Each structure stands twice: as structure tokens, then as C-alpha cells.
Amino acid sequence: MNEKVKQIQQEYREIRELSNYSIFDIESSLKSFAEKGFVWILKDLKDICEAEGILIEHYCDKFSSCQIYDSLEDSLSSKPSNESASTSPNQSSLNIVPVHKEKQPKHQQHLEVRDVKQFLGYKKAKELEEKIIELCKSFPSYEKKHVIDQIHRSAKSIKERIAIGEQMYIGEKFNQYSVSIGSAKETSAWLQISLGQKYITQEQYDDLDYLVNQVVSILTKTLCHLKDNHGKGINLPNPYTPNVKNFGAYENALLLVERIYEITRQREFWREKDILYGMRQCSTSCIANIAEAHQLYIPKKFRFFNDSLKALQGLDSLLETSLNKGIISEATLKEIEELRISIRNVLSSNMANISDQKVS
Structure with missing residues (x-):
């Protein structure tokens, strides 16, 4: 490998370590x-995660005309101007470091503290x-450490x-x-x-999902009121969030969960409980993270989409193991792969758009 290529890759690794592998700094x-x-x-690079790979591909396309494929040595040896000649010990010789925006003084608007138990959203x-x-008391016992615990946790988080x-x-x-x-949106996904x-009837689902939507509506209206009446001089996000059920990746992730549950009910999985529960956990984690990503702040949205991609990767590994053990067929693997790719493509596209919003 060209020494200059090695140098650039090493510089990037050092920057990544200095940022503690924070995807937002990276x-x-x-x-x-x-x-x-x-x-x-x-x-x-062999040691990059999927989110890094998506960003690298994105910036390769966006800045394709800037890429230097020849005369790397000349490009790297060009002297910086006097203003940038002095570098800190942590700064790379390429003069490429994580970009940190200067902290602006925060405007803190004080609000009157109310009794939360009287707030309709809390009720x-x-x-x-x-x-x-x-x-959940009527749910199957084998879902105790998975669906039951997760829906309990997400519902508790809304109130807390x-x-x-x-x-x-x-x-x-x-x-x-x-x-x-x-x-709240994650809770709706578990429902x-x-x-x-x-595990629940359509009537039970409708009743609980209606409650979820009521909570979201109350919180949204409250934040709109605060932004309009108390938010001057404060950089507050748009209080409105899109309906996750209209998001293409969510619909396909729901289909993925149903297909994984159907597959893992087969007799072949009875002796492979770790693979069975692992596949179910990865597929449901994918849709839960997609749902939870639909909130106000861009960095959180990016992180949850990335966690959804990680779940898909985990599912891929378990599917390959199942194929190697003869538990599933090539046709089944291909069918699941088509769903996984469709979800990944939507998430990757959205993560690239989010990245543009954050750094523009």
C-alpha cells in the first residue's frame, strides 16, 4: 500500500480515537x-462501522470533484499558511481535526414549575x-424478557x-x-x-394506540405554545414530528418482524433457542429504533437510525449461522435479505440527509 495512503488512514484512526468514536464528531x-x-x-479501511461507511460513500459522491487520486505526495507536502502552521500535539499533519463549533452563550428562559400530576399529558x-x-399479564411467558420488558420500559419512559x-x-x-x-412512538411499535x-386484539390495540397519539398531541401542542410565547432568543427545534407509520422503512421493518416470527416457529429452531430469540430480538429492535428516531432532535434521530442498522447487521449474522446449520434454506435467506436491503437503503438515505443538515 502507498505510504501516503497509510498515513492518511492512520491520521483518521487517531482522530476517531480522540473523538471517542462519537459518530457526530467523526x-x-x-x-x-x-x-x-x-x-x-x-x-x-476494515475497521469502520456501517454508519461510517455510509458517510464515507456520501461524502465521496458529494465531493467527487475534489478527490485527489494522483500526486498525493505533492498534495500532502504543501506547506500550510503561517496562520495554520502552528498545530497542537493532537492535531494531525494533514490539518484535519474534528470540527467543534464555538459554544454560543445559551439563553435560558425560566418557566413556572407546575404540579406535573395535574398535567393532562402526564395523566x-x-x-x-x-x-x-x-x-401484558396475558402475554406468553417466553416474551417476558423481550416484548413485555421492552413495552413496559418504553411506556414507563413516556411518563418519566x-x-x-x-x-x-x-x-x-x-x-x-x-x-x-x-x-411514545416506540411504544406504538411494540403494540x-x-x-x-x-397477543392483543384489534380493539385493544386501537384503544392503546389512541392513548399514545393523545400523549404525543398534548406534548406537541404544549411545545408549540412554549416556542411561540417563550422561545424568543432560544434555538428550539420544530415541535412537530412525522407519523412514523407513513415511513417506508417502518412498514418494511414490521413485515420483517412478522416474517422472522413465522420462520422461528418452525420445528428446526426448537433446539436453537439462542438463535431463535436472537433473531426475534434483532428484528424487533430494528423497528423499535426506527420508531423512536421520530422525535425532535437531529442527532438523536441519527443515533437511533444507526442502532437500527446495527440490529440489521446482527440479524444477518444469525441468519447466516442458521443457513450454515441447515435450519433455513437459501430461498428463505434471500427473501429476508430483500427486506433487509430495502430497510437499509431508506435508512442510509435518511442518514445522509441528516448529515447534510447537521454540517451545512
């Missing part, structure tokens, strides 16, 4: 590499949690985050309500999974 560095013409070199969230706990959000600072209220909205497996 993407700023990748954009810097792209602008300087070197990002294509990172495509051959609805509490009612939802109580109904879900009661409903509303309670934490009842404080003096408007910015933190937006943050906590955003998490609550994400948890759809439960309906698909016939």
Missing part, C-alpha cells in the same frame, strides 16, 4: 477529509402505562420524561418532551408487534 472529520480530497482513501401517560402493564420535563428551563423541557415523544403476533 462525520465532521469525514467532511473535512472530503473537502481536502482524501476521503476516498478511507473506503478500504394520559400514566393511564397508558397502567393499561399496558395489565394487558414528562415528569422530568416539568422544571424551570424551556430548553430542557423540549429535550425531555422529545424523549417522551420518541418513547403493533403484539397485534401482529395476536
